[in-house]
Amino acid sequence: MKRIDVKKHVLVPKHEKLSEKEKEEVLKQFSSRAEDFPRILKRDAVLLGMNVKFGDIIRITRKSATAGQTVFYRVVVLT
Amino acid sequence: MPDDTEPYVYKKVANVVFGVLSPKFIKKMAAAKIVTPELYDKEGYPVDGGLMDVRLGVIDPGLRCKTCGSKLKECTGHFGYISLARPVIHISFISVVLTLLRYTCRECSRILLPTARIEQYGDRLKRLGKDKGPDVMRKKLKDLITASKGGGKCPHCKAKQKKIVIEKPTTFFEDEKRISPIEIRSRLEKLNDADIELFGLNPASVRPEWMVLTVLPIPPVTMRPSITLETGERSEDDLTHKLGDIVRINQRLFENINAGAPEIIVEDLWDLLQYHITTFFDNEVAQLPPARHRSGQPLKTLTERIKSKEGRIRHNLTGKRTNFSARTVISPDPMLELNEVGVPDIMAMKLTVPERVSDWNMAYLKEFVRKGPKNYPGANYIIRPDGKKKKLTEDTIEASIEELQPGYIVERHLMDGDIAIFNRQPSLHRMSMMCHRVRVLPNKTLRLNPAVCFPYNADFDGDEMNLHIPQTEEARAEAELLMLVDTQMISPRYGLSVIGCIQDAISGNYLLTRGGFSMPRADAIDLLASIGITEAAKLPKKESVTGKEVFSVLLPDDFSFTGRSKSREEPEVVIKSGKLVSGVMDKNNLGEGSGLLLRNLHKKYGRQFALDVLGKMFKLGIAVLMKRGFTTALSDTDLPNEAKSAIKNVFEKAEQDVAGLIAQYNSGQLDILPGRTLRETLELKILEVLNKARDETGKIVAMNVESYSHTIVMAISGARGTPLNLAQMAGCVGQQALRGKRIEAGYSGRTLSCFQRDDLTPEARGFIKNSFKAGLKPAEFFFQSVVGRDALMDTALRTPKSGYLYRRLANALQDLKVEYDGTVRDSGKRIVQFSYGEDGIDVSKSEGGALSVKRVISEASEKASQ
Numbered sequence: 001m002k003r004i005d006v007k008k009h010v011l012v013p014k015h016e017k018l019s020e021k022e023k024e025e026v027l028k029q030f031s032s033r034a035e036d037f038p039r040i041l042k043r044d045a046v047l048l049g050m051n052v053k054f055g056d057i058i059r060i061t062r063k064s065a066t067a068g069q070t071v072f073y074r075v076v077v078l079t
Numbered sequence: 080m081p082d083d084t085e086p087y088v089y090k091k092v093a094n095v096v097f098g099v100l101s102p103k104f105i106k107k108m109a110a111a112k113i114v115t116p117e118l119y120d121k122e123g124y125p126v127d128g129g130l131m132d133v134r135l136g137v138i139d140p141g142l143r144c145k146t147c148g149s150k151l152k153e154c155t156g157h158f159g160y161i162s163l164a165r166p167v168i169h170i171s172f173i174s175v176v177l178t179l180l181r182y183t184c185r186e187c188s189r190i191l192l193p194t195a196r197i198e199q200y201g202d203r204l205k206r207l208g209k210d211k212g213p214d215v216m217r218k219k220l221k222d223l224i225t226a227s228k229g230g231g232k233c234p235h236c237k238a239k240q241k242k243i244v245i246e247k248p249t250t251f252f253e254d255e256k257r258i259s260p261i262e263i264r265s266r267l268e269k270l271n272d273a274d275i276e277l278f279g280l281n282p283a284s285v286r287p288e289w290m291v292l293t294v295l296p297i298p299p300v301t302m303r304p305s306i307t308l309e310t311g312e313r314s315e316d317d318l319t320h321k322l323g324d325i326v327r328i329n330q331r332l333f334e335n336i337n338a339g340a341p342e343i344i345v346e347d348l349w350d351l352l353q354y355h356i357t358t359f360f361d362n363e364v365a366q367l368p369p370a371r372h373r374s375g376q377p378l379k380t381l382t383e384r385i386k387s388k389e390g391r392i393r394h395n396l397t398g399k400r401t402n403f404s405a406r407t408v409i410s411p412d413p414m415l416e417l418n419e420v421g422v423p424d425i426m427a428m429k430l431t432v433p434e435r436v437s438d439w440n441m442a443y444l445k446e447f448v449r450k451g452p453k454n455y456p457g458a459n460y461i462i463r464p465d466g467k468k469k470k471l472t473e474d475t476i477e478a479s480i481e482e483l484q485p486g487y488i489v490e491r492h493l494m495d496g497d498i499a500i501f502n503r504q505p506s507l508h509r510m511s512m513m514c515h516r517v518r519v520l521p522n523k524t525l526r527l528n529p530a531v532c533f534p535y536n537a538d539f540d541g542d543e544m545n546l547h548i549p550q551t552e553e554a555r556a557e558a559e560l561l562m563l564v565d566t567q568m569i570s571p572r573y574g575l576s577v578i579g580c581i582q583d584a585i586s587g588n589y590l591l592t593r594g595g596f597s598m599p600r601a602d603a604i605d606l607l608a609s610i611g612i613t614e615a616a617k618l619p620k621k622e623s624v625t626g627k628e629v630f631s632v633l634l635p636d637d638f639s640f641t642g643r644s645k646s647r648e649e650p651e652v653v654i655k656s657g658k659l660v661s662g663v664m665d666k667n668n669l670g671e672g673s674g675l676l677l678r679n680l681h682k683k684y685g686r687q688f689a690l691d692v693l694g695k696m697f698k699l700g701i702a703v704l705m706k707r708g709f710t711t712a713l714s715d716t717d718l719p720n721e722a723k724s725a726i727k728n729v730f731e732k733a734e735q736d737v738a739g740l741i742a743q744y745n746s747g748q749l750d751i752l753p754g755r756t757l758r759e760t761l762e763l764k765i766l767e768v769l770n771k772a773r774d775e776t777g778k779i780v781a782m783n784v785e786s787y788s789h790t791i792v793m794a795i796s797g798a799r800g801t802p803l804n805l806a807q808m809a810g811c812v813g814q815q816a817l818r819g820k821r822i823e824a825g826y827s828g829r830t831l832s833c834f835q836r837d838d839l840t841p842e843a844r845g846f847i848k849n850s851f852k853a854g855l856k857p858a859e860f861f862f863q864s865v866v867g868r869d870a871l872m873d874t875a876l877r878t879p880k881s882g883y884l885y886r887r888l889a890n891a892l893q894d895l896k897v898e899y900d901g902t903v904r905d906s907g908k909r910i911v912q913f914s915y916g917e918d919g920i921d922v923s924k925s926e927g928g929a930l931s932v933k934r935v936i937s938e939a940s941e942k943a944s945q
Contacts, residue, residue: 030902036909066928067918 006045013062015046018073023057026073040074052076098284099172102294110134110146110157113297116326118315130322131300135159138304156299161325163293163356164332165349166260168249170357170364172290177245178217179267179278179287182224185253186238188269190277191224193234197277204277213279220277247366249353260353264291295356297322317378321359321370328352403430403548405525409503410539412526413701417578417694418564420501420515420546421526422493424455427519430548431459431490432497438485445483447491451476455492455519462488493517493548498555500547500562501527503535507885510534510570510577514562530584530697531564533671534577565686568677571923575678578690579671580697582798586709586789587700588630588664589796594649596626603629606706610698617657626703627659633695634659635688640679644668645797652676666797669696678926715790716809716852722783726776726810730848733772734841740764741839761839762821766814769846773813777806784809812847812855815866821845822862831858897921 006012018026027034040047040058052058056076064070111134117126125131134145136156144154168176182191190197200223208216231240241254251258267290272282280287303316315323332348358370361382369377385391405426412421422430436444450457451471461469461479464486471479483489493499495518502512513534520526525544532538549555560566570577580588590596598606603624604615617632618624631654640654645665652662662668668676681689718726743749744761752760781802784791790808794800807813815822822845828836834843842848845862849855855863894906901919903912915921922928 030900030910030913032908032910036904036907038910064917066916066920067914070914070917072913 005048012046013060015050016059016061017050017052018057018059022059026057026059034075037073037075039077042076042078047076054078096281096284098281099286099289100296101286101289102292105158105160105294105296108158109160109296111159111297113159113161113322113326114330116323116330118319118323119313130297130319130326131305132159135297136299136301138300154301156301158299159297160294161297161329163295163352164329164336165345165352166264166291166293167295167349167353167356168260168263168291170248170360173245173249175278175280176263176267176287176290177243177251178221179270180243180251180263182221182278183266183270183274184233184236184238185240185266187233187236188266188271189233189235190274191233191240192220192227192277196223196227201277208279216279220279248364249357260291264288264293267291292356295325317372317380318359320372321355321378321380324370325352325355325359328355401547403550405430405546406543408524409537409542409544410524410526411529411532412520413529413584413697415518415526415528416516417528417530417690417697418515419518419528420499421518421520421524422499422546423523423525424519424521425523426525426546427493427517428452428455428457429459430493430546432493432548433462433488433490433550436483436485436487436489441483441485444489444491445480447489448476448480448483456494458489458491460490462490493519495519498549498559500549500558501525501535502545502547503537503542504545505882507536507889508534508572510567511536512562513564513567514558515564528694528697529581530578530671530693532581533579534567565690568681568686568690569923570672573672574922574925574928575672575675576681576689576693577671578693579673579677580666580669580693580700581671583704583709584697584700585666585669585796585798586793587703588669588696589646589798590707590709590792591626591699591703592630592659592662592664593626593646594663597623598626598629600624602706606699606702607632609702610695612695630664630696630699631658633692633699635684638680638683640676642668642675646795663796664696665795669700670797675926682926709789711790711793712788713852715784715788716805716850718780718783718809722779725779729772729775729779730811733768736768737765737841740768744839765839765841765844766816766821769814769841773806773811776810777803780806780810808851811850812859812863814841815845815847815862817845817866817869822865831861833858 007015023034034055034057037057042052042054047058054076058074058076060072060074062070062072111132112128113130113132114128115126117129118131119129120126125133132145133142134157136146136154137144137151140151143150144157146157147154183189184191204216204220204223207219227234232238233240243258244252246252251263267287270287275282275285275287298318300319303318303322305313305315305319307313328348328351332345332352335345335348354367355370357364357367358378359380362369362378362380363383370380371377383390388394405422407423407426415421434440434444444458447456447458448461448471451473452459453473458471460471461483463469463482469475469479495516497517499515499517500512501515504511506512511534513531515527518526525546527535527537527544535544537544549558564578568576568578600618600620600622603618606629607613607615607618612632615632617636619628634654634657636657638654638657640652642652642662643650644652644662645667646663649662652664652668653660666673668674677689677693680692684692740749740761744757747757749757749760749764751757752763755763781791784805790800790805791802792798794802794805817823822830824830826832829838830843830845838844842858845865847855847859847862849859895903895911896905897915898904901914902910903915904910920928920930926934
């Protein structure tokens with residue numbers, strides 16, 4: 001059966017994994033711990049094949065009605 | 080009176096622990112052991128060891144508490160206890176007890192989970208308990224035990240387990256054999272502390288055997304006072320009644336056991352004791368008949384006291400009532416300033432403001448005291464420095480004046496300029512409670528400027544509003560700075576003014592600024608003077624001035640603005656250097672929540688100025704109408720004969736078209752629309768034809784009605800009504816739609832018995848050809864009523880539903896907060912949004928939710944060129 005890659009769907013915004021260095025910067029920018037970030041499940045369909053682990057931060061670039069484009073971050077959790 | 084500025088902290092709450100009372104603790108905190116159900120002796124004095132024992136506190140004035148020696152009101156009461164002849168299960172812990180019995184071994188009292196599993200999951204369970212509460216934790220533990228499948232045997236001692244069922248509410252069976260509370264208690268006693276922790280109980284404060292009561296705490300008399308009726312009879316509280324039952328049955332149970340009565344009798348009494356204790360805690364247990372008074376009304380016991388809307392929490396704690404507040408019907412008064420509230424004089428003589436006496440205001444305050452409570456402005460009370468309140472009456476006035484000296488407080492009547500908080504329920508947003516300045520007025524309603532109706536969502540069809548008078552300097556300052564109407568002008572929802580002209584004020588300004596309006600200069604000055612503008616230098620020096628020039632007097636000289644208006648004739652509004660060059664002032668510019676005129680005035684000149692100008696515009700609009708005259712008349716809906724015949728033609732055409740469609744339908748020639756049935760296609764096409772006919776009559780009406788008629792002025796300016804309303808009055812009411820369709824059969828195949836079966840013509844399916852002015856035919860009237868009833872039901876059912884939905888949303892979002900770094904976070908500092916609204920704009924500082932880059936640039940370049 002053909003695997004469907006949800007990332008290619010028009011309605012799914014861009015998801016990317018941050019490098020350790022970027023992660024540090026983002027945490028510093030919001031002076032927050034990763035636990036205080038919104039979460040995303042490791043088994044979320046978007047993260048399939050992205051090689052993420054617990055604690056990684058995902059940057060989501062979305063279209064926004066108010067700002068045109070906006071970035072959002074989520075931390076990977078297991079459950 | 081304690082000093083408000085008390086700087087010392089004597090005691091600090093470090094933490095709060097919830098637990099279950101142990102029998103030992105109950106005895107320790109008890110002031111008396113209760114042994115007899117009797118309440119009073121022959122002299123009416125409380126019996127020692129009875130339920131009204133004086134050691135439990137006092138409810139009679141004059142008596143002293145035997146435990147602490149203080150009087151009524153000083154003594155908060157003391158608990159007592161009774162020892163139960165047989166243990167009884169506490170109803171609130173039934174589910175916990177059941178879980179404990181089911182998931183622990185009946186022989187060795189260990190948890191039915193292998194040691195390896197306990198080690199594996201123990202910490203994770205405890206973490207779950209901390210995060211999500213003991214209920215979730217217990218559920219998870221149950222799942223674990225079920226999944227570990229011991230084969231019905233204890234993993235520790237290999238004993239075979241029996242099935243435990245509960246027969247609600249309080250009886251346990253093990254393989255169809257009843258287990259008594261004694262047996263249950265002894266099993267619970269044997270559980271070890273480590274296992275208990277896995278069940279989400281903290282063994283230091285909750286031992287499971289405490290959930291089976293052996294002693295029962297008796298609440299102090301102060302929380303169940305008896306009341307003396309006018310007849311002199313004493314009537315006891317519901318709780319006392321219930322406790323009496325418990326003590327009585329307990330006594331009988333004791334006696335029967337001691338006398339060696341047969342097992343059945345003892346067991347019956349035991350069950351009865353269980354029933355009484357259960358209903359003492361909760362009289363609304365599902366499977367139990369509630370305990371009742373002799374009159375048949377159910378007793379209000381502990382749970383009912385706390386629970387639900389009439390309970391302690393929602394009624395007495397959340398729903399506290401306040402002094403220094405007032406409520407009546409509201410009515411409009413456009414001559415008030417926008418931030419004023421008209422208070423009836425009789426209210427002003429009851430509501431007071433405390434003022435502290437000093438050397439400097441002594442004479443001023445003495446004057447209030449001299450006038451007393453019956454003359455305005457007087458005073459109702461003086462408060463001595465020791466906190467004693469003294470009521471002013473005709474007899475005490477003289478003495479009070481003499482007595483008054485610095486340090487006293489005078490509670491003087493409410494006066495003009497005092498600060499008050501005005502509120503209308505439902506208080507859905509912060510503009511529902513605003514601070515106003517008081518104006519004391521005659522008559523008996525609270526009055527407000529109609530321009531502030533919108534934020535309160537008020538009208539004058541009988542609405543009532545509340546008024547609160549802040550009592551301290553701090554409260555007044557805070558209310559004035561944070562809640563004054565001025566500060567609430569720009570909505571944090573969409574960044575535009577929430578106060579604006581309404582109704583007559585809009586029609587008035589529209590008429591004034593519309594082309595062709597002019598008046599003699601002298602009259603214009605007169606008009607302006609009537610709304611309080613005496614500086615008329617801005618009016619051009621000529622015989623006759625236009626309405627636009629009169630309106631421009633209100634605008635500051637350096638104000639420029641471009642915008643749009645509602646009207647089609649002059650859609651562009653241009654204000655240049657404080658002069659209205661073109662465009663009319665209608666709802667788009669003056670109304671609330673629309674247009675940037677008020678927003679820009681606010682931005683450039685500040686809230687006080689903007690509010691002041693708005694107030695003047697409002698008054699100007701009304702003054703114009705008063706001078707000119709304004710009404711709505713039946714003749715506004717008159718049509719010339721050509722128009723009437725034109726409308727008639729439209730209908731004839733439409734009827735023919737519909738008849739054609741029906742003929743096509745019957746002969747099967749109608750083209751079916753994709754995704755529809757033949758019948759649906761017909762309905763859609765008919766609806767289309769009929770709506771087109773209605774629109775056309777609307778157009779004919781709009782073209783033929785006198786454009787200066789007042790009805791149309793209101794519709795065009797946006798003050799009230801729509802062109803459709805006018806078309807319905809003059810032209811035709813149109814198709815009545817029920818759930819998006821024409822009205823369908825009420826009888827079989829027809830709407831009313833005066834039509835033929837399967838009559839699909841417009842008039843048989845709810846098309847109203849007549850206008851409201853011409854009058855409706857009986858069938859038409861019926862159709863209108865059908866739709867009217869439906870709409871009424873719909874709103875009546877929807878309002879509470881959407882209200883509750885909103886409440887839940889507001890409660891869920893209430894402690895989200897925008898932090899200094901622009902992120903939105905909840906109370907635990909967890910991030911909800913990384914930038915507020917994704918664009919980081921504070922809407923209340925924006926113009927309609929967006930930043931006007933164009934204006935920012937033009938302002939910056941203006942500054943640079945200077």
